[in-house]
Amino acid sequence: MNEGTGGIGRLGAIVGAIAAPTSLVTALLYYFGYYHAYWFFAYFRVNSTLLGFGTADYLMRSLDALWVPMTVTATVGLLAFWGHDLLRHRLTTGVRPPVLRYVIPTVACLGFLLALGGLWSTFTGTFLNRVLALAPLSLSVGVTLLAYALHLRRTVAATTTAVDDHTDSQSNAAEENDDDSTASPDTDSTPNSAAPDTAQHPPATQPEWATLAEWAVVFILVGLGLVWAANDYAASVGVTRAQRFVAGLSDYPSAVLYSERSLSISAPGVRVTPCGDGKAAYGYRYDGLVLILQSGNQYVLLPYRWNRADGVALVIPRNDSVRLEFGPPPSTLRGPAQHLAC
Structure with missing residues (x-):
């Protein structure tokens, strides 16, 4: 249950040790602000590098480019966290919704198709490239759905194993109580004779390096897709702002x-x-x-x-x-x- 959470936390600590979060955020804001300015002035056939913009100029322009993407991403993420928390609560109480047998394969198949479409669109033009930011969002959403389907499958398997172990332990305890009540005082007993014939073993877990590598690949693909989408949107906002300027x-x-x-x-x-x-x-x-x-x-x-x-x-x-x-x-x-x- 905690394998994915531990992997995320460990990966976050490693990334934080390599690059300070503030520096990373500043670099991303600078990047999006640069593209916003570039495409705004490119509409007037002016190269923005001639204008001597500073870091503060690009950071201010990035807010215009990222306002809508950040709002939409935060809203969708909040709804996803609430839904996951509700599902996690149901699983930890031992209740497995029957719909999961259909949801997990459906989410996995949808994620595979979206991720494949996004990856394919990075190498050649597809119908996804015709809609603003659709190809990069397809990549990010597809990889996220694949990772979440895998996480759900592992969570369900771990929960099922824990419930079975708890049930078996209760059954063994009941049988031992029955045997003790019917056994004679001088009957020999050894600790090994009271043990069940079939012991339940916990499921094998991934090595830490494999978990870190898995989450690193997921975050890289999702992050690249989001950066790609935000870049396209920043360029579109820059052109749109230029058109509105001309109209007024x-x-x-x-x-x-x-x-x-x-x-x-x-x-x-x-x-x-x-x-x-x-x-x-x-x-x-x-x-x-x-x-x-x-x-x-x-x-x-x-x-x-x-x-x-x-x-x-x-x-x-x-x-x-x-x-x-x-x-x-x-x-x-x-x-x-x-x-x-x-």
């Missing part, structure tokens, strides 16, 4: 870009105005832009009329030769847009 461009504050020299910006909808006949500190003004973000020493701006087909994104170095001025979004302006002077 007209509601974002306008960013007026001033520059000492001409930046030769010719994006659709961007208007350039020379300032001060060459005597102003900033000789050119660019209207029709919106700021996506400022990261490190870079500004990332989009034209209000940006589109996926031929739109361009602007990455402007942040230095003293340029400055930004923010105003109301175009959606709040009444009448046609005016060509503003410096």
Whole structure:
């Protein structure tokens, strides 16, 4: 009964000794945040590695990418733990639900099919790859169901052996009491004569290394599947957030870009105005832009009329030769847009 639990605990202690849990979680959050940022800016054809993101930037973005997966995983895991606890209580009391004779083979077969589909999808394209995160989830869920079916089978076998031993011991005790009551005082008896003819032996258990290896393989496969699924979801969230940003461009504050020299910006909808006949500190003004973000020493701006087909994104170095001025979004302006002077 405690073989699986002991194996998990021992494996957790070994992993904890090798990699600190905080470092492992931070590395995973960094990984998912990186992919969220990569695919968000890739939608605008900007390589996110140019923007100088730090660890804090990626960690903050990872929360957006992992909010739904963590919520769903926690909910499903909680329901699974409650169901397992109820079943474990029934088994420890010696009650074996008849449905187990059908549940264990069904869970094992379903887990095998899902695990096989997930593994097959890692090497070649299948119908599972056409749905977001379905292939990696198939792998993780399939391996989990296989491991749980095996755990249930071992638990049922151990419980049945314990119940049989208890029943046999009670029967032997009753027989010994009957023999003692009918035996004569001078009858010779030896300890060996009171022992039952057929002794029950406890079932053989796996060596510790085999248990550790088994749970290590299970956790590796399940973990890789979950990381794969979260990676796909992070990429999807990044693209979705970019599409929503584009859909709401007209509601974002306008960013007026001033520059000492001409930046030769010719994006659709961007208007350039020379300032001060060459005597102003900033000789050119660019209207029709919106700021996506400022990261490190870079500004990332989009034209209000940006589109996926031929739109361009602007990455402007942040230095003293340029400055930004923010105003109301175009959606709040009444009448046609005016060509503003410096």
